[in-house]
Amino acid sequence: MGNTINAIIKKYNGDETRLMDILLDVQTELGFINDWTVEQISKSLDIPQVEILQTLSFYHFFHREPRGKYTIYLNDSVVSNFYGKEEIKKVFEEELGIKTGQVTPDGLIGLFETACIGMSDQEPAALINEHPFPSLTPDKVKNIVKLMKEKKSIEDIKGNKYGEGNNSHYLMRSLVNNNIREKGAVIFSDYTPGEAVKKIVKELSSTDVIEELKKSYLRGRGGAGFPTGLKWEIARKAKGDIKYIFCNADEGEPGTFKDRVILTELPKLVFEGMIIAGYAVGAKYGILYLRNEYRYMKNYLEHVLQEMREEGLLGSFINGKKGFDFDIRIQCGAGAYVCGEESALIESAEGKRGEPRDRPPFPVESGYLNKPTVVNNVETFCTAVKIILNGAEWYNKMGTKESKGTKVLSISGDCERPGIYELEWGFSVNDILKKAGAKTQDVLAVQVGGPSGNCISEKEFNRILAYEDLSTGGSLIIISKKRDLIKDVVLNFQHFFKEESCGSCVPCRTLTVIYEKIIKKIVDGKGTKSDIDNLLSWAAFMKNNRCGLGQTAANPTISTIKNFRQLYEEKVKGNIELFNPDFDENSAIKDYMEVVNKK
Amino acid sequence: MSIFVKFTIDGQICLAEEGKQLIEAAKENNIYIPTLCNFSGIPPKGSCRICTVLINGKPATACTTKVSENMDIKTSTEELENFRKAVIELLFIEGNHFCPSCEKSGNCELQALAYRYKIMAPQFPYLFPKRSIEAWHPKLIKDHNRCILCKRCIRGIKNEQGKSIFAYGKRGENLEINIDKETSKNISDELAQKCMDICPVGAILVKEKGFTVPIGKRKYDYNPIGSDIEKK
Ligand SMILES: Cc1cc2nc3c(=O)[nH]c(=O)nc-3n(C[C@H](O)[C@H](O)[C@H](O)COP(=O)(O)O)c2cc1C
Ligand code: SF4
Ligand code: SF4
Ligand code: FES
Numbered sequence: 001m002g003n004t005i006n007a008i009i010k011k012y013n014g015d016e017t018r019l020m021d022i023l024l025d026v027q028t029e030l031g032f033i034n035d036w037t038v039e040q041i042s043k044s045l046d047i048p049q050v051e052i053l054q055t056l057s058f059y060h061f062f063h064r065e066p067r068g069k070y071t072i073y074l075n076d077s078v079v080s081n082f083y084g085k086e087e088i089k090k091v092f093e094e095e096l097g098i099k100t101g102q103v104t105p106d107g108l109i110g111l112f113e114t115a116c117i118g119m120s121d122q123e124p125a126a127l128i129n130e131h132p133f134p135s136l137t138p139d140k141v142k143n144i145v146k147l148m149k150e151k152k153s154i155e156d157i158k159g160n161k162y163g164e165g166n167n168s169h170y171l172m173r174s175l176v177n178n179n180i181r182e183k184g185a186v187i188f189s190d191y192t193p194g195e196a197v198k199k200i201v202k203e204l205s206s207t208d209v210i211e212e213l214k215k216s217y218l219r220g221r222g223g224a225g226f227p228t229g230l231k232w233e234i235a236r237k238a239k240g241d242i243k244y245i246f247c248n249a250d251e252g253e254p255g256t257f258k259d260r261v262i263l264t265e266l267p268k269l270v271f272e273g274m275i276i277a278g279y280a281v282g283a284k285y286g287i288l289y290l291r292n293e294y295r296y297m298k299n300y301l302e303h304v305l306q307e308m309r310e311e312g313l314l315g316s317f318i319n320g321k322k323g324f325d326f327d328i329r330i331q332c333g334a335g336a337y338v339c340g341e342e343s344a345l346i347e348s349a350e351g352k353r354g355e356p357r358d359r360p361p362f363p364v365e366s367g368y369l370n371k372p373t374v375v376n377n378v379e380t381f382c383t384a385v386k387i388i389l390n391g392a393e394w395y396n397k398m399g400t401k402e403s404k405g406t407k408v409l410s411i412s413g414d415c416e417r418p419g420i421y422e423l424e425w426g427f428s429v430n431d432i433l434k435k436a437g438a439k440t441q442d443v444l445a446v447q448v449g450g451p452s453g454n455c456i457s458e459k460e461f462n463r464i465l466a467y468e469d470l471s472t473g474g475s476l477i478i479i480s481k482k483r484d485l486i487k488d489v490v491l492n493f494q495h496f497f498k499e500e501s502c503g504s505c506v507p508c509r510t511l512t513v514i515y516e517k518i519i520k521k522i523v524d525g526k527g528t529k530s531d532i533d534n535l536l537s538w539a540a541f542m543k544n545n546r547c548g549l550g551q552t553a554a555n556p557t558i559s560t561i562k563n564f565r566q567l568y569e570e571k572v573k574g575n576i577e578l579f580n581p582d583f584d585e586n587s588a589i590k591d592y593m594e595v596v597n598k599k
Numbered sequence: 600m601s602i603f604v605k606f607t608i609d610g611q612i613c614l615a616e617e618g619k620q621l622i623e624a625a626k627e628n629n630i631y632i633p634t635l636c637n638f639s640g641i642p643p644k645g646s647c648r649i650c651t652v653l654i655n656g657k658p659a660t661a662c663t664t665k666v667s668e669n670m671d672i673k674t675s676t677e678e679l680e681n682f683r684k685a686v687i688e689l690l691f692i693e694g695n696h697f698c699p700s701c702e703k704s705g706n707c708e709l710q711a712l713a714y715r716y717k718i719m720a721p722q723f724p725y726l727f728p729k730r731s732i733e734a735w736h737p738k739l740i741k742d743h744n745r746c747i748l749c750k751r752c753i754r755g756i757k758n759e760q761g762k763s764i765f766a767y768g769k770r771g772e773n774l775e776i777n778i779d780k781e782t783s784k785n786i787s788d789e790l791a792q793k794c795m796d797i798c799p800v801g802a803i804l805v806k807e808k809g810f811t812v813p814i815g816k817r818k819y820d821y822n823p824i825g826s827d828i829e830k831k
Contacts, residue, residue: 042781050766050779057769336770353767358645358663503748503767503774504646510689513772514723534722540678541685544651544658 002040004029009044016045017369019055019351023062024332032066058353058502059334060114061292068103068110070148073127077116077254078447078492079412079477083123089113091138095145109148115337115496116254117293120412120477121179121419129154130295132176166264171300178261179419182435184406185398186386187379188422193268194313196385197275201319204388209280210236213384215392217404222248222340222377223449223473224548228384231374235281235364238372243283245274246349246368246375250291250333250340253450254496255475258408259378261420263290263297266382267304271328273381275313276388277374278326286328287368289345292335301330337500341547342375343367344502355502356547379408379474399425403466407474411436414443414480429461429470438478445485445564447477451493452552455485457563485560485567487523493556494519501549507541508550514538515557526581527572536561606670621661621672622650631825632674633683633712635690635799636749637662644750649686649712651679680716687712688721693772695730695744696800702809703801705817709747710800711824733778738791738806741778746802748774755797758782758790765794776802 008025012018022041027033033056042049056062061073074080074089089100092111096104103110119125122134131154133144147157155173162168163177180188200209213229220226235243247270251259263270274286290298305328308314316325331349333339339348343357346368367373376384383405387395398405403425409432412418416437423432429446433439440461447455448465449472456463456470463470479489498512518535521527539554561568575581602617608630615624620643625632635647645660652661653673661674673679690709698704730743752765753776762782768775786794788805795805814820 048763048766048779048782050768050777050782051763053768053777054766058767353770358643358660498771501771503769503771504644504750506647506649506686506689506747509748509771509774510693510723510726513693513726517724517726538685538723541682544648544682546645546648546660 001030001037005037005040006044009041014045016047017351019045019052020331020334020348022351023052023056024334027062031069032063034064054353055351059292059336060499061335066103066107066110067112069108069151070128070154071110071112073112073114073117074100075115075117075119075123075125075127076113076492077120077123078489079120079255080116080123080125081488081492082413082483085124087138088124088126088136088141091141092145095142108151109145114293114335115499116252116256118251118257118260118291119176120255120257120410120475122177123412127293128157130292131158132174132293132296133158134176166300169300171303172264172297174296176260176264178264180261180265181411181417181419182421182423184408184422184424186395186406186422187262187266187269187382187408189386191266191269191386193272193308194311194319196272196388197279197313197319199388200276200279201321201324206236206280206282209276209388212392213280213387216387216395217392217402218380218383218387218395219403219467220377221379221383221407221474223253223452225467225471228376228380231364231376232277232280234362235283235372235374238365240372242285242369242371243281244368244371244373245277245281245283245286246342246345246363246373247274247286247288247378247381248340248342248345248375249288249294249378250337250345251294251378252291252337252340252500253452253473253475254493255412255447255450255477256410256473257412258410258420258474260294262378262382262408263294263301267301268308269382269385270378271305271308272313273376273383273385274328275318275326276384277376277381279324281372281374283372283374284325284327286326287349288328288330289339289349290330290332291339292333295332298330298332305330336502337496338502338547338549341549344547345375346373353502355504356549358546377473400464400466400468402468407465407472409465409472410475411478412475413447413478414438414483415478423465425466426464428464429456429476432465432476433461433478436478438480442480443478444481444483445479445489445560447479447489448472448475450475450477451496451556452548453555453559455479455489455556455559455563459563484523485564486519486571490556490560491516491519491523494553497549497553497556501553505545505547505550508545508553511538511542512550512553515554519557521582522568522571525571526575527568528575528577528581529569529572530577532561532565532568532572604666604668604670606666606668606672608672609675615666617667618665621652621664621666624666625661625672625674626828629829630674631828632661633715633825634662635686635708635712635747636751638751638755638797641751641755644754647686647690647747647749649683651682653679683712684716684718685722687716687718688723690747691718692721692723692725693728694746695727701745701801702804703745703798705814705820706812707801707819708799708824711819714819715823715825728772734806736778736783736806738786738788739778739783739794740804740806741776742802742804743775744802745800746776747800748776749799751797751799752776752794752803756790756794758786 125134318324339354344354348354363373494516613628643662645663650661733741
């Protein structure tokens with residue numbers, strides 16, 4: 001075991017900033033990371049054990065005790081629950097004879113839950129030893145358990161009904177489907193890898209590239225909508241001998257899965273975007289930060305990178321141009337939504353816990369290893385390539401006044417055709433409901449932009465998806481009238497934020513607990529009107545948190561109280577203010593009764 | 600030569616060296632901005648958020664902000680003061696703070712802030728978490744009930760070999776401070792005292808020593824926190 005650990009550490013040159021990779025590899029080899037292993041890593045890297053634990057215990061896919069030869073992570077997202085996750089969980093528990101959170105006594109199979117794994121278009125889904133198993137049914141579960149008990153290989157358990165497109169590539173062999181429902185003119189249009197790189201080498205200087213992007217008004221697709229040309233320009237001008245380009249493929253916002261599909265079908269487009277960014281900014285290194293839930297793509301993506309090296313698109317002298325050097329590595333995460341926040345992403349890639357940094361300085365001035373760093377979303381890089389190829393003028397013909405081009409949407413929930421839609425900006429929510437096959441009269445609400453976004457009612461279904469109206473990172477969850485909005489959606493989202501807070505800021509760490517607690521109380525019929533008022537007024541405190549997670553963590557509650565207040569009022573009706581309906585005498589005196597030996 | 604800049608805090612014109620931490624710059628102008636996770640001399644990490652002010656209308660933490668020319672700063676608006684009160688209350692309800700039995704009582708920054716903000720009963724429900732007290736270390740006691748997770752010990756303490764002794768464990772509501780068994784093994788009495796002093800509350804205590812200064816004669820017993828800055 002000691003040899004295994006040392007070999008892994010050697011592979012990363014004993015570099016403590018690669019601690020994430022070291023821990024991921026060690027866990028893959030040994031199955032878990034116990035105190036002894038931590039001690040070995042600590043000795044080899046010459047850093048204190050508590051610092052290794054600091055990273056290790058932050059990420060929920062790392063574990064310190066065995067979680068089974070087969071480890072099942074059942075998706076606990078809202079949409080998974082819509083599609084029968086509870087039943088799937090019950091079948092797993094019955095077949096395995098254990099509860100969720102446990103491992104079978106023989107140590108063979110562990111059953112756990114996890115937050116959204118980016119499969120909302122094919123729920124309920126689970127990850128088993130990092131391989132996605134989408135669209136689960138009770139029969140499929142029974143079969144999977146049977147094969148696991150027979151100790152079949154994961155490939156045998158998967159079977160051979162792989163998903164469409166590159167999902168069935170021999171290095172991926174995944175059961176996932178793309179569900180691309182509508183292709184648009186920017187991302188899913190014709191593409192020949194390498195053309196854009198050829199074009200810039202021949203025709204465009206680095207400042208030309210930036211000018212073209214500025215003219216296109218391209219704004220970041222990761223949610224915040226920062227102008228991409230401007231970001232690259234600041235990074236270009238920033239002082240620094242070394243600069244970095246990061247592609248943010250953490251895609252953790254529940255209900256979002258577009259980057260999964262783009263990476264599956266168009267990885268070269270993503271990487272070419274990073275190369276162009278490198279050219280424009282003067283960076284020679286790129287890092288793709290891939291969420292752990294998408295680690296099943298890693299070998300395939302590595303293979304694509306290798307192909308690009310062989311094609312002369314990565315490495316030195318790209319396209320024969322002296323001084324144009326660029327290469328990309330893949331950094332996997334280990335389960336933490338907050339790592340999608342750009343500075344937490346950088347911390348994580350440096351081997352640390354994913355705790356967002358104070359800003360300023362912004363990553364463009366001081367990012368990865370304190371060097372100027374550009375962080376962009378997967379879709380942003382793809383769009384940049386197409387703008388370089390076709391020109392800003394072409395791009396500006398699409399979309400609305402302030403939102404140019406197209407947007408790739410992840411659509412899921414109660415509709416007939418969940419999946420990926422690339423649409424020009426400017427569609428209304430109603431248009432999208434129609435496309436996805438949801439009948440407006442059956443729809444109670446639409447969650448726009450994930451839990452951190454906005455939950456809108458029928459009254460707003462005519463609003464337009466665009467930065468100037470309903471701005472979104474691209475996910476819509478359709479919620480039908482048969483759902484209990486507060487129980488099925490709000491409670492799940494508040495639980496999500498509580499679990500995912502890094503814990504650094506006081507309001508984020510504590511109020512996420514309190515929001516979940518009070519929503520639970522209301523769902524249990526024990527809430528009062530003052531609970532509703534408190535939830536509304538405390539949201540102001542969340543605005544002062546350090547990062548976007550904490551700043552938006554009360555949104556699920558706030559936007560539903562604003563748009564669906566009557567649902568809350570129905571649940572608290574009849575509960576008297578002065579009396580605390582949540583108080584339970586028996587549980588309050590339980591400790592005392594135990595001490596005095598009374599039952 | 601250092602350059603001085605002019606800026607305003609709640610309309611009052613102030614002067615300080617350019618790039619100075621806003622907390623310090625305000626102090627030099629006799630204005631107290633409450634802090635908890637900040638500790639003079641160690642790099643800031645805006646985690647408690649209590650020092651939040653408005654800078655040109657936007658919220659930002661004063662401990663991580665450097666002053667510049669013409670900055671317009673607001674610190675005593677009703678909204679900000681309500682926010683600070685909330686932060687203090689949240690710290691009380693998320694831990695277990697029984698001040699009368701705490702060695703740090705009277706010297707504790709959290710307790711002092713609660714007095715300054717005249718906090719009686721918190722507006723939030725108590726969470727009563729189950730937390731432990733660690734006493735395995737030969738010189739230190741770590742009381743997790745009182746820890747406000749401000750990171751001052753992590754940022755400010757290294758052992759004689761320059762290695763960290765403290766680090767965070769876990770995340771979110773389970774966040775905790777861990778002490779390294781190896782790197783903390785042979786710390787000197789002085790360093791142990793420094794650990795206790797850097798902690799704003801009674802979460803790190805030195806063993807076998809207590810109440811050397813009696814209650815009633817401690818730092819904040821007569822003078823509210825911040826009053827030394829405001830009186831000058
Ligand atoms: C909690 C949190 C999670 C985020 N997750 C993602 C993500 O998964 N993918 C992403 O591209 N941006 C995410 N962002 C936004 C990033 O911080 C950053 O703005 C973005 O990657 C910049 O790229 P863009 O300009 O191309 O949008 C997240 C932000 C926060 C606060
Ligand atoms: S807002 Fe929440 S997630 Fe973001 S830094 Fe603060 S504690 Fe961490
Ligand atoms: S032990 Fe003290 S100094 Fe360290 S984080 Fe807790 S409260 Fe802060
Ligand atoms: S003192 Fe500034 S955030 Fe804590």
